[in-house]
Amino acid sequence: MxxxxxxxxxxDSVETPSGKVEEVxxxxxxxxxxxxxxxxxxxxxxxVGDDFPPEHRELLKSRNxxxxxxxxxxxxxxxxxxxxxxxxxxxTTLDVQLNCFGEFEPKIPEAFRDSEYVFLxxxxxxxxxxxxxxxxxxxxxxxxxxNFYIDTERKELIDLLGRVDGFIINDAEAAxxxxxxxxxxxGRTILGYGPRFVxxxxxxxxxxxxxxxxxxxxxxxxxxxxxxxxxxxxxxAGGMMGxxxxxxxxxxxxxxxxxxxxxxxxxxxxxxxxxxxxxxIDTSDIxxxxxxxxxxxxx
Amino acid sequence: MxxxxxxxxxxDSVETPSGKVEEVxxxxxxxxxxxxxxxxxxxxxxxVGDDFPPEHRELLKSRNxxxxxxxxxxxxxxxxxxxxxxxxxxxTTLDVQLNCFGEFEPKIPEAFRDSEYVFLxxxxxxxxxxxxxxxxxxxxxxxxxxNFYIDTERKELIDLLGRVDGFIINDAEAAxxxxxxxxxxxGRTILGYGPRFVxxxxxxxxxxxxxxxxxxxxxxxxxxxxxxxxxxxxxxAGGMMGxxxxxxxxxxxxxxxxxxxxxxxxxxxxxxxxxxxxxxIDTSDIxxxxxxxxxxxxx
Numbered sequence: 001m002x003x004x005x006x007x008x009x010x011x012d013s014v015e016t017p018s019g020k021v022e023e024v025x026x027x028x029x030x031x032x033x034x035x036x037x038x039x040x041x042x043x044x045x046x047x048v049g050d051d052f053p054p055e056h057r058e059l060l061k062s063r064n065x066x067x068x069x070x071x072x073x074x075x076x077x078x079x080x081x082x083x084x085x086x087x088x089x090x091x092t093t094l095d096v097q098l099n100c101f102g103e104f105e106p107k108i109p110e111a112f113r114d115s116e117y118v119f120l121x122x123x124x125x126x127x128x129x130x131x132x133x134x135x136x137x138x139x140x141x142x143x144x145x146x147n148f149y150i151d152t153e154r155k156e157l158i159d160l161l162g163r164v165d166g167f168i169i170n171d172a173e174a175a176x177x178x179x180x181x182x183x184x185x186x187g188r189t190i191l192g193y194g195p196r197f198v199x200x201x202x203x204x205x206x207x208x209x210x211x212x213x214x215x216x217x218x219x220x221x222x223x224x225x226x227x228x229x230x231x232x233x234x235x236x237a238g239g240m241m242g243x244x245x246x247x248x249x250x251x252x253x254x255x256x257x258x259x260x261x262x263x264x265x266x267x268x269x270x271x272x273x274x275x276x277x278x279x280x281i282d283t284s285d286i287x288x289x290x291x292x293x294x295x296x297x298x299x
Numbered sequence: 300m301x302x303x304x305x306x307x308x309x310x311d312s313v314e315t316p317s318g319k320v321e322e323v324x325x326x327x328x329x330x331x332x333x334x335x336x337x338x339x340x341x342x343x344x345x346x347v348g349d350d351f352p353p354e355h356r357e358l359l360k361s362r363n364x365x366x367x368x369x370x371x372x373x374x375x376x377x378x379x380x381x382x383x384x385x386x387x388x389x390x391t392t393l394d395v396q397l398n399c400f401g402e403f404e405p406k407i408p409e410a411f412r413d414s415e416y417v418f419l420x421x422x423x424x425x426x427x428x429x430x431x432x433x434x435x436x437x438x439x440x441x442x443x444x445x446n447f448y449i450d451t452e453r454k455e456l457i458d459l460l461g462r463v464d465g466f467i468i469n470d471a472e473a474a475x476x477x478x479x480x481x482x483x484x485x486g487r488t489i490l491g492y493g494p495r496f497v498x499x500x501x502x503x504x505x506x507x508x509x510x511x512x513x514x515x516x517x518x519x520x521x522x523x524x525x526x527x528x529x530x531x532x533x534x535x536a537g538g539m540m541g542x543x544x545x546x547x548x549x550x551x552x553x554x555x556x557x558x559x560x561x562x563x564x565x566x567x568x569x570x571x572x573x574x575x576x577x578x579x580i581d582t583s584d585i586x587x588x589x590x591x592x593x594x595x596x597x598x
Contacts, residue, residue, distance in 0.1 A: 087480040181386040183503075184523040204482075205504035206518055216595055219505055219516035224483040256598040296515055297596050299555040 007121025036242025045069035162194035239265030306420025335541030344368035461493030538564030
């Protein structure tokens with residue numbers, strides 16, 4: 001099946017207890033695309049500046065990512081600088097330069113408008129709705145958001161939630177959006193906004209999938225060393241939707257299985273800076289860890 | 300099999316977003332005993348004052364808890380007052396009156412010295428070691444601790460860990476004890492102190508069981524309403540050891556299954572103040588939720 005992602009492409013500078021990198025490839029659409037590319041073809045819509053290194057473009061193409069929707073704008077690519085400390089549960093943002101991403105108005109190529117699976121990565125809800133209006137009849141649409149838009153575009157966001165199948169959000173944002181500290185209550189409130197299902201990401205504590213009939217919780221894959229958590233959430237979403245798109249399914253059993261794949265794929269991502277760990281693995285590594293993960297939870 | 304627990308018996312006053320109770324039955328040994336009593340006979344060693352209400356004593360007896368080791372001391376019973384707010388991840392202690400528990404020197408009745416399963420609830424490591432020296436040849440010994448003893452009796456605690464089979468500790472304490480934020484690293488360091496396995500409790504995020512060969516992570520059972528988290532950790536330990544003692548097993552497969560039973564039993568405990576929810580359920584309720592829990596994680 002065809003999987004469309006619209007989101008950011010960035011050059012990240014990151015410092016963690018494991019080390020430090022400067023201007024490496026990052027951004028929600030990047031992590032999502034690479035993660036999904038293990039199981040499906042990806043169509044990417046995003047924007048970069050004219051300083052975007054050609055090798056990054058080649059890397060995405062080499063992964064079966066169709067970059068016909070990758071706009072090149074005059075000026076500079078989006079930059080983010082951040083650091084992680086201690087348990088690395090949250091990044092400290094040290095600098096953001098939106099550059100061309102600040103003016104981003106996604107243009108969906110005609111050839112992408114029949115996409116069956118759609119991921120609206122973290123972006124203004126107004127833009128997310130605009131993207132959605134250009135896709136003909138998607139089978140499964142999921143979206144993400146962030147604290148900034150919950151604060152500034154709450155009404156637009158809730159309206160968007162009435163138009164998507166699934167909403168993926170982290171635990172702190174779920175509490176912020178709903179005013180509920182209990183995750184099950186927060187999930188229930190979000191389902192009331194309209195999506196068929198909600199996925200609440202809990203970082204190192206795993207994730208919860210909820211629809212009106214059931215709740216499914218899984219831990220994260222336990223790792224002894226986390227090098228860099230940047231992109232974990234988008235890799236998780238990419239692994240999940242890549243698996244769904246690859247299988248062509250979207251029922252609750254498929255969603256549960258996809259959630260576990262997303263968890264496993266995200267666990268690889270955090271083992272290196274940028275895409276370095278992803279670049280060293282193939283699907284057999286993923287299948288092996290998936291089988292260990294399933295075994296780990298058997299009792 | 301016979302399961303011995305040594306720990307505190309308290310009168311708790313607790314306030315949570317769900318309500319408020321005054322001087323209700325609490326304490327680590329109480330929660331542990333009741334939780335374990337669903338699956339095994341329990342032998343309790345603890346101390347109360349001469350103000351301890353007789354109905355609490357009767358309640359424990361009615362649950363097959365042998366209170367031959369329940370010492371009645373002159374003076375008052377241990378009191379704790381605390382409150383929980385927001386996500387209720389941690390209690391705020393408002394008042395502690397150790398009373399007779401402050402002078403507690405556990406005496407193990409002769410008839411308890413052949414106990415096969417032993418739980419040394421949170422208490423001074425010096426006392427925990429003393430108890431252990433009075434048990435003839437236990438098959439499985441587990442102990443708990445708390446931040447206070449990690450600070451004040453670190454050497455005694457680490458010595459104790461070389462003498463037990465399993466150590467149960469929460470995530471913050473595991474980080475405090477080992478200086479490691481990563482739970483897998485913290486667990487690995489703890490295994491280096493000597494126990495055969497370690498259980499790291501993560502509250503609403505579930506628990507991790509680790510031995511030198513394997514890691515097992517499970518989420519908590521998702522609940523829409525948590526009334527009072529007091530005693531959750533001791534109920535978890537009680538459910539776990541009660542199940543082990545009831546089955547007579549102690550291999551890794553049995554430990555994994557017992558961990559899941561502990562999780563389910565603890566999930567009932569937090570649905571009411573003190574023992575109120577426990578008092579309203581029986582093993583068929585536990586089996587039903589256990590089966591839902593297992594189903595929830597199947598993918």
